[in-house]
Amino acid sequence: MKLVITGAIGHIGSRLIRELPSRFPGAEIVMIDNMMTQRYPSLFNLSDNINYKFFETDVLSTDLVPIIENASVVIHLAAITDAAGSFDKKELVEKNNFFATEKVANACCSVGTPLIHLSSTSVYGTQNEIVDEDCSLEELKPQSPYAETKLREEQYLVELSKNDKLRFITCRFGTICGVSPGMxxxxxxxxxxxxxxxxxxxxxxxxxxxxxRPYLTLDDAVSAVFHIIDKNLFDNRTYNVLTxxxxxxxxxxxxxxxxxxxxxxxxxxxxxxxxxxxVANERFKATGFIFxxxxxxxxxxxxxxxxxxxxxxx
Ligand SMILES: NC(=O)c1ccc[n+]([C@@H]2O[C@H](COP(=O)([O-])OP(=O)(O)OC[C@H]3O[C@@H](n4cnc5c(N)ncnc54)[C@H](O)[C@@H]3O)[C@@H](O)[C@H]2O)c1
CATH class of the missing domain: 3.90.25.10 (UDP-galactose 4-epimerase, domain 1)
Incomplete structure (x- = not known):
């Protein structure tokens, strides 16, 4: 089994790469990161006898097809993630995040690998007390350029899957809390x-x-990724994932x-x-997941x- 993680040395990735081998023994863990955030300690002291491979490269400038080929899943975490800071670098966030997702999705399409796409509950800005994935477009009021880009990525994947053979899941994660080497x-x-x-x-x-506001513990975030892979939950739908x-x-x-x-x-x-x-998490719970x-x-x-x-x- 080969598992590909983009943005692998970030807050979520640095925990995930440590836990994936215990859940999927013998798996090849292929990591991609451009070191934009300099989280070198994320790669310190990884366990012995695990088949890790690290590509220090930018998703945007790499031929992803040979890396993704034969993978069981791509977990796409690579993004510029400072939502508050994204007001001052709107174009950079759009270029980096949207085009990275577009490129990863197209590579997944061409080799038939399913994709876990990370979005954010910051796409909501609703007047309602409770909001779920079925809310109207008016209730989706992204609160920052970062969140606007996330929403455009979501919409791009939906369109791509209509005409092509992409299998994906979009997870709108709540704000992450919890410890990791690259937090x-x-x-x-x-x-x-x-x-x-x-x-x-x-x-x-x-x-x-x-x-x-919605929050997601890193424990639940990692378990959610395991659950998606175990259940083969690539139904081209969007799920709120929050604790x-x-x-x-x-x-x-x-x-x-x-x-x-x-x-x-x-x-x-x-x-x-x-x-x-x-933000309601009932849809994800209905797949059998327990937060x-x-x-x-x-x-x-x-x-x-x-x-x-x-x-x-x-
Ligand atoms: N942490 C949260 O609270 C949270 C909440 C909701 C959604 N998310 C989403 O989850 C994903 C992972 O979040 P995180 O907290 O681990 O982020 P992070 O900023 O800690 O890590 C992102 C990693 O992606 C890398 N990266 C960025 N652009 C790249 C590119 N073009 N090519 C290669 N590598 C690149 C960075 O170097 C970094 O290591 C992101 O898509 C983020 O938007 C995170």
Whole structure:
């Protein structure tokens, strides 16, 4: 069995590449990353006797067909992922993310390999209290250039699969929390853990404290990928994949169980809006998946990882 992972040294990939071999013993793990984010430690101390192969290359400039040929699945994680930062580099995000997905999808088509495509719950900006994958186009209000591009990628795959033999699944992941060797700290939970450990005020968007947003633990993210491969769930549909919908307030309460006296600075962000909503994960559950992750566990593990970096946690 050959498994191809693009963006393999990122936050999600660096955990996935460590867990795939135990679930699929003997599999060849083919990793592609252009090192854009310099997460070299993601490749440190990988287990012995696993058939890893790393291509340090850009998806956009590589002939993917020989790499993907005979693979059982391509897990496409490569993207520029800083949603807040994407306002200042809209064209770069579009060029990198959309065209990378287009290229990976076309390569998958030409060799008949199924594709796991990663989208994001940030494509929603709904007025409704609960939103699911069947919502109208009006309820899809991507909150950043990053999210706009994700939506265009989704639509491209749907169109491609109509005329070609692409088999894919699009997963709209909630904001990831949890520990990995290549983890990043741009996003809500991880950023707040970092700030709390460093004794800094948490920079919370002015509107966000009591707004619900979807989060996904890395444990559940990895299990979801296993589930898709096990169930051969390449039905060309979109699934929301998230552990829980939480307010920032409840995240702060979890952090303060380990680090009391947290200060909050309210800041402006181009992504913020007045809306609070729950994203439904029923469609993915209906495939037999059980979300077992706990956001609070991810928070405690992140703080534990940093415990000796600042005296505040001792
Ligand atoms: N982390 C989250 O909260 C979250 C939430 C929803 C969706 N997602 C999606 O999941 C996927 C993985 O996210 P992540 O958190 O691991 O991101 P990440 O930024 O940690 O990792 C992305 C990796 O892709 C690589 N990359 C970027 N462009 C590339 C290119 N053109 N060619 C080769 N490599 C390239 C980067 O070097 C990086 O290592 C992304 O598509 C992201 O949009 C992530």
């Amino acid at each position: 990043r700290f741009h996003t809500a939970v991880n950023k707040f853990c970092w700030q709390a450990v460093m004794g800094q005020p948490l920079t919370v968007w002015e509107t966000a404290l009591h707004q619900k 829980d919908n939480l307010t920032v307030d409840s995240i702060v309460k979890y952090i303060s169980q380990k680090i009391p006296d947290i200060k909050i600075n309210f800041v402006k962000s181009k992504i913020m809006n007045q809306l609070s909503y729950n 077992k992750g706990k956001v609070e566990k991810s928070i405690f593990e992140t703080i534990e990882l940093l415990r000796n970096s600042n005296t505040i946690t001792r």
